[in-house]
Amino acid sequence: MSQSNKSTVAVRHGIEADKAHGAVVPPLYLSTTYSFADFDTKRDYDYGRSGNFNRDVLAEALTELEGGKRGIITATGMAAVHLVTQLLNHDDTLVIPHDCYGGSYRLFTSLAKRGLLKLVVLDLTQPQSLAKLEEIQPKLVWIETPSNPILRLTDIEAVVTAAHAVGALVAADNTFLSPALQNPIAFGVDIVVHSTTKYINGHSDVVGGAVIARTQELGDELAWWANNIGITGAPFDSYLTLRGLRTLKVRLRQHQENAQLIAQYLEQSPYVSQVYYPGLESHPQHELAKKQQLGFGGMVSFDIKGNLQTSAKFLTSLKQFSLAESLGGVESLICHPATMTHAGMEPQARLEAGVGDTLIRISVGIEDVQDLIADLESGFACIDENQATDDAKSFKLTPAHTVALW
Numbered sequence: 039m040s041q042s043n044k045s046t047v048a049v050r051h052g053i054e055a056d057k058a059h060g061a062v063v064p065p066l067y068l069s070t071t072y073s074f075a076d077f078d079t080k081r082d083y084d085y086g087r088s089g090n091f092n093r094d095v096l097a098e099a100l101t102e103l104e105g106g107k108r109g110i111i112t113a114t115g116m117a118a119v120h121l122v123t124q125l126l127n128h129d130d131t132l133v134i135p136h137d138c139y140g141g142s143y144r145l146f147t148s149l150a151k152r153g154l155l156k157l158v159v160l161d162l163t164q165p166q167s168l169a170k171l172e173e174i175q176p177k178l179v180w181i182e183t184p185s186n187p188i189l190r191l192t193d194i195e196a197v198v199t200a201a202h203a204v205g206a207l208v209a210a211d212n213t214f215l216s217p218a219l220q221n222p223i224a225f226g227v228d229i230v231v232h233s234t235t236k237y238i239n240g241h242s243d244v245v246g247g248a249v250i251a252r253t254q255e256l257g258d259e260l261a262w263w264a265n266n267i268g269i270t271g272a273p274f275d276s277y278l279t280l281r282g283l284r285t286l287k288v289r290l291r292q293h294q295e296n297a298q299l300i301a302q303y304l305e306q307s308p309y310v311s312q313v314y315y316p317g318l319e320s321h322p323q324h325e326l327a328k329k330q331q332l333g334f335g336g337m338v339s340f341d342i343k344g345n346l347q348t349s350a351k352f353l354t355s356l357k358q359f360s361l362a363e364s365l366g367g368v369e370s371l372i373c374h375p376a377t378m379t380h381a382g383m384e385p386q387a388r389l390e391a392g393v394g395d396t397l398i399r400i401s402v403g404i405e406d407v408q409d410l411i412a413d414l415e416s417g418f419a420c421i422d423e424n425q426a427t428d429d430a431k432s433f434k435l436t437p438a439h440t441v442a443l444w
């Protein structure tokens with residue numbers, strides 16, 4: 039699908055699908071069970087766990103947006119991650135990146151500890167890691183790009199080439215960019231996973247997930263497991279998530295325009311030692327981002343100069359950013375990964391993933407960016423009023439800061 043008709047698909051899929059009354063918006067089907075048309079003659083649906091209209095409309099729209107063949111809607115993003123592990127037997131090896139989402143890391147390591155799969159943790163941003171796949175002979179390679187929270191990029195095409203050469207499948211967690219800004223299947227990825235809780239729903243009021251398979255066969259196998267283990271999503275959640283999906287592209291346009299400006303602001307702040315945003319030319323993988331992404335996204339992380347106390351003081355002084363986990367909603371959220379999203383990781387693994395006491399992650403919302411920057415500025419001033427420099431105070435938005443979008 040061309041980038042230019044993504045909004046059309048997101049807005050129109052399922053419109054006028056109601057055969058009974060011609061409702062423009064797909065109606066909500068809450069019924070858990072469906073009457074048979076005749077003896078031994080099922081209609082489209084028989085039981086709510088196995089199939090539901092609202093889930094199907096959402097799954098079809100996401101499948102089309104990702105360029106796959108079959109999608110499955112799950113109750114949460116973690117249910118989507120877990121669903122993919124059903125493809126593995128106890129003697130199959132899963133390769134994961136060392137800096138994947140903390141919840142995924144916890145799930146994979148817990149399954150491995152119980153002997154349900156074998157696990158190898160690698161830094162998949164490094165080409166030498168890919169050379170190890172031949173020796174490891176994995177069944178599945180997991181990638182998450184950009185990674186959470188450091189926004190490191192993995193070269194999707196390079197991983198797919200190396201993994202497919204040894205007969206492994208590749209699954210990509212595409213939560214951070216959504217189908218509006220990255221389509222891993224176009225680079226040969228076999229399975230795309232989303233926490234739809236984030237950008238796809240976009241309003242911080244539904245927890246959900248999706249798995250999209252590149253082939254019908256793989257999609258059918260995953261759909262069979264989703265019904266079998268009972269992790270399919272609720273109809274009302276699917277209804278709301280489809281409503282969120284309608285505005286995905288316009289929301290992301292604003293998210294990333296704001297994120298780019300905030301990243302530029304942070305980069306020149308004397309209170310910041312390092313900014314992580316793929317849209318900055320200083321990002322080591324800026325060129326890779328331009329190659330495999332359709333935009334740079336709405337997530338920005340940075341290290342504040344100081345220590346844990348500095349982070350705490352800064353974070354609790356802000357007014358326009360809610361101190362909260364999660365991401366991808368219209369409102370700006372800020373979090374301290376070491377004590378929040380990544381607290382479940384073992385300390386050593388967390389440090390190796392670059393998640394220290396001074397790391398701060400922002401899910402940039404779609405508010406007026408001047409208000410967000412002014413709030414960050416007063417937050418920095420709170421750390422040490424005497425050091426609020428003229429530089430930080432003089433940052434002004436200019437037309438040169440406008441980013442090219444789509």
Ligand SMILES: Cc1ncc(COP(=O)(O)O)c(C=O)c1O
Nearest residue numbers: 114115116139186213233235246
């Ligand atoms: C990248 C990523 N994948 C998966 C998940 C899990 O999703 P959920 O919280 O919807 O279960 C999250 C949650 O933050 C995430 O950030």
